[in-house]
Amino acid sequence: MHYVVIGAGPAGVNAAEHLRKNDPSGEITLLAAEDAPPYSRMALPYFLVGNISAEGTYLRKDADHYSRLGINVRHARVSSVDTGAKSIQLLGGDSLAYDKLLVATGATAVKPPVPGIDLEGVYNCWSLADAHKIIDRAAPGSNVILMGAGFIGCIILEALAARKVNLTVIEMEDRMVSRMTNETMGNMIKSWCEDKGITVLTGTRVDSIEENGGALSVATNTSKTLPADLVICATGVRSNTAFLDKSNIKIDMGIVVDDFMQTSVADVYAAGDVAQGKDLSTGDYYVQAIQPTAVEHAKLAAWSMVHGHTSPTPGKLNMNVLDTVGLISTSFGLWMGTDGGEEAELVDTERYKYLNLQFKDDVLVGASSLGMTQHVGCMRGLIQTGARLGDWKDKLLEEPNRLPEAYLASAQAQNKTLER
Numbered sequence: 300m301h302y303v304v305i306g307a308g309p310a311g312v313n314a315a316e317h318l319r320k321n322d323p324s325g326e327i328t329l330l331a332a333e334d335a336p337p338y339s340r341m342a343l344p345y346f347l348v349g350n351i352s353a354e355g356t357y358l359r360k361d362a363d364h365y366s367r368l369g370i371n372v373r374h375a376r377v378s379s380v381d382t383g384a385k386s387i388q389l390l391g392g393d394s395l396a397y398d399k400l401l402v403a404t405g406a407t408a409v410k411p412p413v414p415g416i417d418l419e420g421v422y423n424c425w426s427l428a429d430a431h432k433i434i435d436r437a438a439p440g441s442n443v444i445l446m447g448a449g450f451i452g453c454i455i456l457e458a459l460a461a462r463k464v465n466l467t468v469i470e471m472e473d474r475m476v477s478r479m480t481n482e483t484m485g486n487m488i489k490s491w492c493e494d495k496g497i498t499v500l501t502g503t504r505v506d507s508i509e510e511n512g513g514a515l516s517v518a519t520n521t522s523k524t525l526p527a528d529l530v531i532c533a534t535g536v537r538s539n540t541a542f543l544d545k546s547n548i549k550i551d552m553g554i555v556v557d558d559f560m561q562t563s564v565a566d567v568y569a570a571g572d573v574a575q576g577k578d579l580s581t582g583d584y585y586v587q588a589i590q591p592t593a594v595e596h597a598k599l600a601a602w603s604m605v606h607g608h609t610s611p612t613p614g615k616l617n618m619n620v621l622d623t624v625g626l627i628s629t630s631f632g633l634w635m636g637t638d639g640g641e642e643a644e645l646v647d648t649e650r651y652k653y654l655n656l657q658f659k660d661d662v663l664v665g666a667s668s669l670g671m672t673q674h675v676g677c678m679r680g681l682i683q684t685g686a687r688l689g690d691w692k693d694k695l696l697e698e699p700n701r702l703p704e705a706y707l708a709s710a711q712a713q714n715k716t717l718e719r
């Protein structure tokens with residue numbers, strides 16, 4: 300049995316390891332497009348800050364790790380897949396036959412169509428190669444413009460602030476991290492950043508970037524023009540599926556998969572940022588683009604590839620935990636609420652504390668928080684298990700801060716049921 304895994308990010312690496320665990324004797328090939336050993340994008344901010352070296356971003360630190368497991372890592376980019384012939388074409392002309400294939404090619408950061416976006420000094424922050432280029436320009440005191448204050452933008456923001464650059468964030472939406480915050484929470488994050496000396500321009504669009512004698516200038520729709528030594532573009536990503544154009548594999552926003560991570564073509568699976576997998580809260584299929592989901596997808600795909608379709612996923616919980624210059628924000632499940640649901644909110648603007656709970660009947664279906672890390676485990680636990688809260692729902696509507704007590708009560712009730 301020859302298993303081929305395309306892509307050596309967290310999904311690809313975890314899948315290869317779990318294939319080995321589930322099948323001690325099969326042949327495993329892991330195809331890595333980039334020159335570096337398999338690494339974690341999540342670790343790039345720590346590299347930018349200088350807390351770790353480039354080697355510190357590698358997913359597995361032991362140089363013999365893959366060969367010890369009998370995983371053949373091959374540095375090659377896949378150019379197309381022929382699912383009829385069960386064959387993969389590599390850039391440069393080679394081809395490779397597979398019995399079972401996993402596509403774990405992740406996503407690529409995109410740049411918006413703005414004049415000057417391809418100038419030297421305008422970079423994404425998506426790969427180890429990008430991080431090296433950013434470090435070269437982001438010296439203390441330099442003028443840095445960050446386009447985009449979404450989840451990834453805010454993670455990069457934290458690293459740039461630590462490099463002591465003169466930072467301006469430009470965000471088209473009316474608030475920061477709009478995909479995990481309501482207006483109140485987004486505005487609190489903005490004001491926290493401004494308190495830390497970061498300029499945040501929400502509701503603002505970059506119209507063009509120009510270069511003059513090595514210096515960049517960024518023009519916005521508010522007619523403000525800003526000088527820049529470096530512009531970082533964190534305005535969105537696109538799943539890496541172009542090489543599958545002629546493969547017959549069904550693609551929507553990402554690769555469409557079933558509850559076993561199989562694509563529309565037999566013996567071809569997908570996992571991670573490239574896969575449109577099932578969401579626990581809604582039952583819908585979409586690209587979650589977070590690392591915990593990539594790792595869970597990988598484990599399930601490896602299981603299904605070896606043992607068959609015996610263990611369907613109930614779906615993955617969408618969750619985001621973000622550290623924005625020391626302020627921790629979180630969102631879980633249906634944090635934006637649901638039709639016919641009820642909401643509890645606690646707001647303490649001065650102390651940067653915020654908690655929002657969303658209920659459907661007596662079940663917690665979503666939550667978001669700011670500066671309240673003590674509630675994170677309870678929010679996740681209650682949403683993930685879908686535990687019925689009974690009387691505790693009304694208590695939480697009055698006093699959302701009593702969440703840990705509600706969690707404990709629900710865990711005790713579950714234990715009693717198990718004992719019976």
Ligand SMILES: Cc1cc2nc3c(=O)[nH]c(=O)nc-3n(C[C@H](O)[C@H](O)[C@H](O)COP(=O)(O)OP(=O)(O)OC[C@H]3O[C@@H](n4cnc5c(N)ncnc54)[C@H](O)[C@@H]3O)c2cc1C
Nearest residue numbers: 306307308309310332340376377404405571572588589590
């Ligand atoms: C700066 C930054 C910070 C982040 N922080 C967090 C965080 O705090 N929490 C969190 O949950 N998520 C975070 N993420 C997102 C997280 O990194 C991704 O969800 C995760 O990397 C997805 O893993 P993956 O294996 O699916 O894709 P990737 O990590 O993108 O790996 C895909 C691999 O496939 C390779 N590939 C692509 N095309 C081909 C091809 N044709 N042939 C061969 N190989 C190919 C790519 O080069 C890449 O190595 C962050 C991302 C970035 C950029």
